[in-house]
Amino acid sequence: MRQDLLQTIDQLVARLSNPLRDVDRSAGWTEPSQQAMLKFFLDLRNRVTNGEDLPYLGIVRALDHWGVLGGELFRDCANVDQELRQQ
Secondary structure, eight states: OHHHHHHHHHHHHHHHTSOOOHHHHHTTOOHHHHHHHHHHHHHHHHHHHTTOOOOOOOHHHHHHHTTOOOSHHHHHHHHHHHHHHHO
16 A cells, blocks of 8 residues: 555656646746645655654645645545545
8 A cells, every 4th residue: 555655655756746727827826836835746656665653644724724725636535535545
């Protein structure tokens, strides 16, 4: 399951490393929220790779804090949050 999680995180890192699409911006994404989530997922990837125990991380709450309210990118981030809680 960790390999699947790492693959999902890698896909998110790739998407967050590219310019935001209009559809992402309309869902509330900004450059600061994008950069914060990119840093978060890069750190998360390292922690998962190192086999660290992960507490509840509250990814959805963080996105809400940044004003991100929906969209495909939001759902993908939320899916990682849900997957982490199931481990």
